[in-house]
Amino acid sequence: MELNLRDLDHIIADLGKGTEQVIPILQAIQLKYNFLPEEALRYICDNTNITAEQITGVGSFYSQFRMEPAGEHIIKVCVGTACHVKGAGLIHDAIIRELNLEGARLTDERGMYTLEKVSCLGCCTIAPVVQIDQVTYGHVAPDQVGKVIKDFEENKKSDKKGLFRKADGSEIAGEIRIGLGSCCVASGSDEIRDAVQDVVDTKHLPVKLKHVGCVGMCHQVPLVEVIPVNGDVTLYAKVKPEDVSKIVNRHFAPPGLLNRWGDKLMNLAGWIQDDSNWDGIDRYSIDYRDKPVSAFLGKQVPIATEHRGVINPLDLAEYKSKSGFLALKKALKEMTPEEVINEVRNSGTRGRGGAGFSTGTKWELAARAEGEIKYLICNGDEGDPGAFMDRMLMESYPYRMLEGILIAAYATGIHQGYVYLRAEYPLAVTRIKKAVEILKEEGLIGDNILDSGFSFDLRIYEGAGAFVCGEETALMASIEGKRGFPKARPPYPVEKGLFGNPTLVNNVETFSVIPFIIRSGADRFNSIGTETSKGTKVFALAGKVARGGLIEVPMGISIREIVEEIGGGVPGGKKFKAVQIGGPSGGCIPAELADAPIDFESLKELGAMMGSGGMVVLDEDDCMVDIAHYFLSFTQNESCGKCTFCRVGTKRMLDILDRLTSGKAKKGDLEELENLADWTKKGSLCGLGKSAPNPILSTLRYFREEYEAHLNGNCPTGKCAELIEYHITDDCIGCTLCAQKCPVNAIPFDPHNKHIINTDLCIKCDTCRIVCPEEAIIKR
């Protein structure tokens, strides 16, 4: 291909020639060419300090980078945990069929679409999710992928214009709030925003339009909240653009024009808990004060998510009006660094990234560490395939996290820092970048902050797609422009971290609770929680639960309270089976133990771990061997490949799980699986490998009989496709729906007669079972 060398020269001029710039340079090249052309990489090697070894090694390490040209549009199938349990694998297969992809080829013949798997898009509550470029489709079923692509193509043609005119705030009749969290945006809140703006503008309504972050009700997005000056607050969920004018009219139109639509919308309220499939886009409205919603918010204690749904993420004045930056002021003006550290230590807060190390102690070590240069890193590389807390905190409350970072920097005497952000979170990247820019303009980041004499500079670093980079030593290697290989600890980052200097690494959520602690005092914080785990924890609740979303609960709350009271229980009358907590490092806790209180220690005892806070609810239809297989394929795929136990051990465990889920297991496999799990745990170099066996060990511990069934070639839940066959029972009414939908014509079209599945042709895509109105299709 023809390269324009001037483009490359610009990239080098912008980003510099240093070896640590390799990832940003590769990102810039890919942005330009949609892949990494070899000539471009060679040119970079010839004109910077970056070597051929480095650029090819790094380029091939991170999954974001492509060495081959991709199609015009990228279709990403989310295979995060929540999507997995809702059939993401079947969706992926359906797209392969739809695009006629063969073998390893992942771009269709026209070069139009490239299919990719992505470990989590952070939209777990509308799972399963497919993203085509910037458009996200939720609740996708295998037989709908054709529609999804068609919808994408139609929308592509109609270049919608957005009206952006600021509403006049002088005559406010009320306020309309539109959720702009990822789930909201993914479900079309941008369109809604435009539609609302349109209606407000055309009718010259004196209404203030407001963008708010995530309110944690991601299962009902997009959300529109109407707050009239007089009258009740109403929350509309699952709003369609065509509903907008009706909603707006209902509350703000002159009397007499009050239309019949409002009532119709209200009548649909009964549908809202229904986790129905996407078919077109169905959206319904609810009343904010409806009981289940109150329950949803009820037991929660917002600290990291304080003022949820009220704050416009980037409105600094508003953040300040809600006690924002009071804590920073207090720290800088009234407290010594030691006092700040003491306060944090006394609060009892522990790292929210997973391991639960005392934050106060870490800060003290960082403060004491000797070194001319010290770094602070905010770890926002949330890669757990069933977790999206950090994404939401960054998208919705960017200033709170940044305030926490500034306080930490002051307390530890650090003057430069990085926010390391996951590549798959473009909205978080944009928000944090913008927020940092605003704080720099306001003098809250930079020299002599608030005239205190304290200076701090903060840079944003975008990851490039590697779960292992959530591990702090790998994360630092990544910032240094290397492959994300972890290192043995000690030395710990606080002794010898980034570029060999002492480095404080804390997670997004940890920083986000700091302002509260400093502002309200350690005692307020440590009055919440259990003996060893203080304060609150943010969880991403997803999977087989009626109301999924971001929740913040006090430590010590029981799993059952979360699942049943906050989450509204398992939908569809299914039985609650287990909760997967902590993602690929965590484990499955069975429903019988759901009364256990949640804190760092209790979860560990139960064989799970706090991890990053993903919480995926599983019901009776979920196969525990499949879940273990799912997580192992994830970690095996994300292993950096450095140490023997993780690189080969995870692969060999996966081999055994492959055998179990495909009916090829042999005697002794369970013992060998346990043995390997044990050694991989003991022998791996970093946390990824050491915790990779947890999903296996915990499911073996609580659900061994399911493993034994697989050993005998049975999958009790019917999830493992190779162990089951689809059959039609006598309940069949001969409606032909299944025959019409079957993608491989395995069901002959035979109206009014009982249908038959040709099991030789059947690809077990599950479509027939989903569409059958009589539940006459069974797996056995």
Next chain:
Amino acid sequence: MKKVISIIIDHKEIQLEAGETVLQAALRMGKEIPTMCYYEGLETHTSCMMCMVKDAKTGTLFASCSKPAEEGMDIITKDEEIIEARKTALELLLSDHVGDCEAPCQLSCPAHMNIPRMNRLLAEGKTQEAYEVVMQDIPLPSVLGRICPAPCEKACKRKEIDTAVSICLLKRYAGDFGKIESQNHRVAESPIPQIAIIGSGPAGLTAAYYLRKRGYQVKIFEKEVRLGGELRHPDLHEKLPAEVLDREIDVILNTGIQVQFGVDADLAFIEGLQDEFAAVVVATSVPKFEVRSSKFKNQDIRVFPIQSAKLAIQAVARGKNAAFEVDQFLKGENVTGEPKRFNSRFGKLLEPEFAEYLKESNDLDRLEPEVLANGFSSDQVKAEAARCLHCDCRKLDNCKLRDYSDEYAASQRRYFSIHDRQLVTKNIQQDVVIYEPAKCIKCGICVRITSKYKEKYGFTFIGRGFDVQIQIPFGESIAKGLQKTAKEVAKACPTGAISDPTRIK
């Protein structure tokens, strides 16, 4: 001046400078800690995990190569759990190590003859050297070259591509034409100890030959009037002319072996040998259990019965093994017979691998002698021997993976799957190195060496996880990647993945 700290290693205190690693400290104490990814002069990579030791206080295992020693540490360098950990690490590495140590032909030869080396020498016309290679394991090459059913050829990998190399006839050629100059290789005399060999079939002759070669005084007792035992069986007359057999027996006897004919050795006779002989090898059909169960007055002497064999080559193998046993016994070592080493194996070639293996071979069909009784001509020998695929590894004797697999009794089969293995490729750059990625254990030593010496296209890690590969960037040639470092890289590679292209002849 650096701070001095003290730590305990295996219950012994040691003083060292702060900054030293646990591995360095332990090695300095003379501890043996296995390492594969560790390489003096390079920064550590902590990949193989063989150097794991234990923190005695917490019981946790850690890689000693990259752990700085800290005041008060209490370290154990070897116990059952550590051994198990290292063994498991080896077994995991072996499960993804696709390559043969010794060639399948050699492993299936009961006498364990180094066939590939013989082939290479014959292909180069070095008949005499080839003969010497054969004689290290088979002292009757012309004989066996005529009567052996050649189990080696059944295992030959070339057979999977087209037809097996004609190993047996090649060996016959080496025997027929190689021995001329070396018939009189007498061994220096040494007065004691004396060893008696009962019977002179292929087992007895072989045992006698290898013991004599080790310097022992050997005396054969034979019932008949001629040596050779079963080799004189009438059924063999056509295939094995008497003069061929006589000539080879002469070669054996010419090393200085005494013979007494007409002795019908029974248990009483054997018992009677004890005053004169330090060991007795019984290579006749005297029932083994009788010999084993008989008591001898002199406890110092031992009788080594050889089980009778169906095939001459098995008899040779057992005779050779008895020679090992006797030698070990007389040296006061553990009597274990011929040492058996670990051998990595991967089973049959897959079709895409044919071309890779043919890179070191030719594409001729298997040759047949014009007249079978005459064997190959010298031109035919060169061509046929060159059909050998050279399946054996170039690093048989300097491979850490093999050495440790021996030491820790690692089993490759535990996690190896023949259904799901990587494909073998051979990147042969004559005069530089040969790179066989399927043998690579991803220790990264080559990457670190080429980086240290600033090779423009030095080795790099491509991809990640289980599928990570070590490659030269941008598909450049290895020659271009290893301008300055080829020798060191080949030497430093702890397995046969990167090796010097010159073969040990």
